Amino acid sequence: MTLDITGLKVSIRGKAILGGVDLSLREGQVHGLAGESGSGKTMTGLAVLGLLPHGSQVTGSVTLGGRELLTLAPKELNEVRGGQVAMVFQDPATSLHPMLTVGRQLTEHMRHHLRIDKREARRRAVELLGKVRIPGAEEAYGRFPHQFSGGMRQRVAIAVALACSPKVLIADEPTTALDVTVQAGVLRLLRGLCDELGLAVLLVTHDLGVMSAVADEVSVMKDGLVVETGPRERVLREPAHAYTRSLLDSLPDSERGPRPGTRGDIRTEES
Amino acid sequence: MTLLAVDDLVVEHRSPGRPVVRAVAGASLEVGPGEVVGLVGESGCGKSTLARAVCGLNPVTEGSITFDGQPVTPLGLRRRKLTGIQMVFQDPYASLNPRRRVGDQIADGLRTSGDTTTTPADLLERVGLPRDFAGRHPHEFSGGQRQRIAIARALAARPRLLIGDEPISALDASAQSKVATLMRDLAVSSGAGLLFISHDLSVVRLIADRIAVMYLGRIVEVGGTAEVWANPRHPYTQALLGAIPKPDGLGVLPAELPGDVPDPADPPPGCRFNPRCPMVMDVCRDKEPDFGPVACWLHEPR
Numbered sequence: 001m002t003l004d005i006t007g008l009k010v011s012i013r014g015k016a017i018l019g020g021v022d023l024s025l026r027e028g029q030v031h032g033l034a035g036e037s038g039s040g041k042t043m044t045g046l047a048v049l050g051l052l053p054h055g056s057q058v059t060g061s062v063t064l065g066g067r068e069l070l071t072l073a074p075k076e077l078n079e080v081r082g083g084q085v086a087m088v089f090q091d092p093a094t095s096l097h098p099m100l101t102v103g104r105q106l107t108e109h110m111r112h113h114l115r116i117d118k119r120e121a122r123r124r125a126v127e128l129l130g131k132v133r134i135p136g137a138e139e140a141y142g143r144f145p146h147q148f149s150g151g152m153r154q155r156v157a158i159a160v161a162l163a164c165s166p167k168v169l170i171a172d173e174p175t176t177a178l179d180v181t182v183q184a185g186v187l188r189l190l191r192g193l194c195d196e197l198g199l200a201v202l203l204v205t206h207d208l209g210v211m212s213a214v215a216d217e218v219s220v221m222k223d224g225l226v227v228e229t230g231p232r233e234r235v236l237r238e239p240a241h242a243y244t245r246s247l248l249d250s251l252p253d254s255e256r257g258p259r260p261g262t263r264g265d266i267r268t269e270e271s
Numbered sequence: 272m273t274l275l276a277v278d279d280l281v282v283e284h285r286s287p288g289r290p291v292v293r294a295v296a297g298a299s300l301e302v303g304p305g306e307v308v309g310l311v312g313e314s315g316c317g318k319s320t321l322a323r324a325v326c327g328l329n330p331v332t333e334g335s336i337t338f339d340g341q342p343v344t345p346l347g348l349r350r351r352k353l354t355g356i357q358m359v360f361q362d363p364y365a366s367l368n369p370r371r372r373v374g375d376q377i378a379d380g381l382r383t384s385g386d387t388t389t390t391p392a393d394l395l396e397r398v399g400l401p402r403d404f405a406g407r408h409p410h411e412f413s414g415g416q417r418q419r420i421a422i423a424r425a426l427a428a429r430p431r432l433l434i435g436d437e438p439i440s441a442l443d444a445s446a447q448s449k450v451a452t453l454m455r456d457l458a459v460s461s462g463a464g465l466l467f468i469s470h471d472l473s474v475v476r477l478i479a480d481r482i483a484v485m486y487l488g489r490i491v492e493v494g495g496t497a498e499v500w501a502n503p504r505h506p507y508t509q510a511l512l513g514a515i516p517k518p519d520g521l522g523v524l525p526a527e528l529p530g531d532v533p534d535p536a537d538p539p540p541g542c543r544f545n546p547r548c549p550m551v552m553d554v555c556r557d558k559e560p561d562f563g564p565v566a567c568w569l570h571e572p573r
């Protein structure tokens with residue numbers, strides 16, 4: 001299913017936050033979204049799901065498979081949320097209820113949305129915990145969020161988002177609390193879901209290495225606007241916008257592959 | 272003299288009806304004055320547990336923690352203020368009070384240090400935020416802005432030991448290097464120590480004097496940053512450095528470690544890394560390599 005964001009503007013108590021954002025998510029593709037801290041990446045994701053803070057004003061359009069979401073009645077929007085569209089919040093605490101076991105949080109919506117019985121829901125939940133690389137998944141099923149490490153909570157939040165087999169996943173910095181090897185596992189999982197089940201993903205990440213590993217398309221935001229969009233290889237190798245270029249330039253050189261037209265000039269990071 | 276000495280530390284999480292989780296299982300680590308130590312390792316290996324124990328927030332099961340020659344005991348917040356340890360928590364909401372303006376919270380830190388010349392707005396500016404953010408509440412910020420506020424608050428108190436638990440994980444590369452360098456400079460210039468926990472290895476490489484690599488509750492390798500980076504010796508360290516995704520635009524998925532992520536409630540016998548180690552030998556399966564600086568039978572000191 002495709003999700004199209006066009007001319008999305010958001011202001012909070014009169015202050016402009018988004019100044020007309022355009023983004024499209026395609027079936028089976030990962031659309032990476034990078035950008036300056038505070039540029040509006042999270043607000044873009046929240047706007048899609050109708051979860052903006054109180055006092056926000058939204059204009060523009062967000063369509064899911066041709067259906068406008070911004071004007072949807074709360075009840076219908078609820079049905080879309082957690083069903084066809086799921087979100088992994090930047091702060092895992094927002095995704096998880098502190099007083100409920102993770103098993104309960106995983107199975108709650110599953111039974112309703114997927115119409116499966118309790119045993120099947122449990123089986124699926126344990127399988128999902130294993131897929132996001134949670135050790136001792138059977139035992140972890142009965143634990144509360146605070147009994148996990150930061151990165152484990154983040155993975156549980158990913159599992160909760162994937163529980164009802166969404167068609168579109170908005171993942172806001174989903175691997176910031178993961179080390180690179182566990183991160184590799186989670187990225188492979190997401191890539192696999194796109195390739196095999198046609199999941200469309202909006203992957204918000206400031207990590208250009210992550211971007212480079214899984215994104216098909218890349219967009220870059222600054223000050224509430226998308227300043228650059230294009231295929232991954234083009235944006236990361238021949239950035240058109242000065243801000244994108246400055247991001248790439250601030251990486252230590254050894255991390256970056258050679259770019260066309262440049263020699264692998266070695267700069268030290270000291271000074 | 273060392274500022275912080277963690278010696279053979281064991282920390283367990285106990286909860287009713289669940290197996291005991293030995294999150295830190297005999298870890299030793301030192302931080303000197305003016306030194307930056309980067310602590311890296313697999314998600315769930317016990318980094319936050321270790322850091323919280325240093326702050327007196329998790330009880331010590333075995334081993335010892337000494338700060339400035341004095342044992343650290345679980346006395347909580349008051350003692351932390353007295354001893355001069357500040358921690359930036361992994362979850363920024365754990366560092367900040369959601370109901371108070373951030374400027375007031377930073378001002379508290381300035382009072383702790385008796386600093387009457389710096390203003391909260393000055394500190395906001397130093398972490399790259401507009402001065403007028405001081406009047407806002409924590410929920411009115413983006414993820415990366417909130418992290419920088421937690422850092423500004425901790426820096427305001429001029430701690431003698433600053434612990435940052437993934438303090439800048441939400442910032443883009445250029446903001447990361449600026450804020451990380453700021454933390455380093457402030458620590459080094461005032462003779463404070465900085466224990467910097469991060470999954471972002473390029474940031475650790477940028478600011479740490481030494482790197483400590485943790486795996487399943489133990490420190491498996493310690494060494495000078497440049498040295499570990501150029502020549503990682505423990506097979507886990509090698510796997511970790513090899514899995515850093517490169518921003519080359521080529522769409523290459525980095526390698527995952529083989530085997531399952533281990534459960535600290537049920538660690539494998541012998542070397543804790545043996546079920547996933549490409550170099551595993553017979554000895555690894557029954558004897559734990561209980562030595563440093565590289566806890567691996569391939570690097571036994573003679």
Ligand SMILES: Nc1ncnc2c1ncn2[C@@H]1O[C@H](COP(=O)(O)OP(=O)(O)OP(=O)(O)O)[C@@H](O)[C@H]1O
Nearest residue numbers: 037038039040041042043053411412413414415416
């Ligand atoms: N509740 C709020 N009230 C007013 N302004 C807000 C509120 N929440 C966020 N903002 C502002 O909106 C802007 C966009 O925030 P957003 O969270 O979308 O940024 P972001 O791109 O996700 O940044 P980061 O990478 O740091 O998470 C920021 O400048 C932030 O200060």
Ligand SMILES: Nc1ncnc2c1ncn2[C@@H]1O[C@H](COP(=O)(O)OP(=O)(O)OP(=O)(O)O)[C@@H](O)[C@H]1O
Nearest residue numbers: 147148149150151284294314315316317318319320
């Ligand atoms: N309150 C708790 N009760 C039970 N187990 C816990 C508790 N807190 C943490 N754990 C477990 O202890 C282990 C270490 O957790 P810790 O938070 O120290 O890891 P970490 O290295 O900081 O990981 P991350 O990088 O993901 O934040 C994990 O297996 C976690 O599940």
Ligand code: SF4
Nearest residue numbers: 542545548555567568
């Ligand atoms: S001790 Fe053996 S199993 Fe452990 S890391 Fe070294 S070679 Fe691998």
Ligand SMILES: [Mg+2]
Nearest residue numbers: 042090413414
């Ligand atoms: Mg954000």
Ligand SMILES: [Mg+2]
Nearest residue numbers: 149150319361
């Ligand atoms: Mg942690």
